[in-house]
Amino acid sequence: xxxxxxxxxxxxxxxxxxxxxxxxxxxxxxxxxxxxxxxxxxxxxxxxxxxxxxxxxxxxxxxxxxxxxxxxxxxxxxxxxxxxxxxxxxxxxxxxxxxxxxxxxxxxxxxxxxxxxxxxxxxxxxxxxxxxxxxxxxxxxxxxxxxxxxxxxxxxxxxxxxx
Amino acid sequence: xxxxxxxxxxxxxxxxxxxxxxxxxxxxxxxxxxxxxxxxxxxxxxxxxxxxxxxxxxxxxxxx
Numbered sequence: 001x002x003x004x005x006x007x008x009x010x011x012x013x014x015x016x017x018x019x020x021x022x023x024x025x026x027x028x029x030x031x032x033x034x035x036x037x038x039x040x041x042x043x044x045x046x047x048x049x050x051x052x053x054x055x056x057x058x059x060x061x062x063x064x065x066x067x068x069x070x071x072x073x074x075x076x077x078x079x080x081x082x083x084x085x086x087x088x089x090x091x092x093x094x095x096x097x098x099x100x101x102x103x104x105x106x107x108x109x110x111x112x113x114x115x116x117x118x119x120x121x122x123x124x125x126x127x128x129x130x131x132x133x134x135x136x137x138x139x140x141x142x143x144x145x146x147x148x149x150x151x152x153x154x155x156x157x158x159x160x161x162x163x
Numbered sequence: 164x165x166x167x168x169x170x171x172x173x174x175x176x177x178x179x180x181x182x183x184x185x186x187x188x189x190x191x192x193x194x195x196x197x198x199x200x201x202x203x204x205x206x207x208x209x210x211x212x213x214x215x216x217x218x219x220x221x222x223x224x225x226x227x
Contacts, residue, residue, distance in 0.1 A: 001215055004204060027207045030195040032188070034210050104168050116200045136177070148183030149192070156192050 002092025005119045007038045007059075010091070012121045014055025017043035019109050020116075020125040021100060021134070026146060028116050029128045030153045033146060037093035041126075043106040044098050049079045052096070059089035102137020103130065128154055 004024065011018055020028065023035025042052055053076050061074050064086045072078070079085070083098035099105050103112075103126075112130040116123050126134070132150045135143045195203055 001211055004208060024204075024207075027203050028200050030192055030198075030203060032191040032195055034214055035207065036211065102168070108168055118201050118204050144177075144179050145183050147177075148180045149187050151180065152184055152187040152189060153192050153196070156189060156196060160196065 002036055002038065004038060004092075006091040007089070007094055008119060008121055008123060010055050010059060011040065011052075012123065015051045016055050017045075017048045017051075017106065018124070019106060019113055020123055021097065021103075021109075021131065022095065023146075025126045025131050026150060028118070028125045029131065029150070030156075031146070031149055033149060037095055039095040039097060041097045041100055041103070041106050041109055044079075046076075049076050053079060056087075056089065056094075059091055061085075061087040061089045061094070064088045064093060100134050100138075103134040128157070 018040040020039070021041055022037075022039030023031070023033065024038050026033065027035060042048065053074065057074060063070065063072050066072075079096075085096045087094045087096060100109075103109050109126060109130070110124070112127050113124040114127050116125045128150065132147060132154070135147050135150065195206075198206070
């Protein structure tokens with residue numbers, strides 16, 4: 001089971017600059033679909049990377065889906081050398097994305113976020129239009145149902161906003 | 164990537180997405196839109212617990 005609150009707390013309390021994307025962002029916008037991991041786009045500035053390393057170290061992050069025992073050092077050098085990391089942690093699966101298809105990096109996406117309050121934390125979350133945009137840009141067949149639901153959410157919201 | 168990002172959100176209609184959309188449970192969406200963000204996350208956690216319980220039950224049944 002993924003401890004959504006625990007993972008978000010670790011990032012938020014650690015001062016990591018991140019944007020919720022993927023399934024958890026869809027949940028924030030009203031999706032009823034089950035998601036089992038937390039996807040975030042993180043800021044790749046030196047300070048943010050250091051804070052990310054410190055915040056997650058107690059959760060023992062490790063590469064997801066690789067054979068146990070494969071050398072993996074969780075440190076700033078590793079993060080600087082890579083970009084996107086699919087991780088397991090003591091609190092569940094976490095995808096750290098330095099860049100996403102159709103959306104770019106943290107700095108590109110910030111203007112396209114909304115602030116949400118969840119579990120007594122303020123988080124940035126990709127806005128609904130951009131979430132649909134990046135899912136369509138990713139072009140993965142598995143996302144088609146999710147895109148349909150997100151577009152339905154957009155239509156339902158528009159109906160609610162109608163006078 | 165490197166190329167300028169196109170932020171078009173009025174992309175052309177995808178017939179596959181439109182087909183899926185006909186089967187989206189809009190009553191669930193309306194119910195969720197009435198909830199706060201926090202309530203939506205709490206519901207996700209409940210759903211995750213339920214899915215885990217089902218998986219556990221499935222594993223137990225297959226051992227019988």
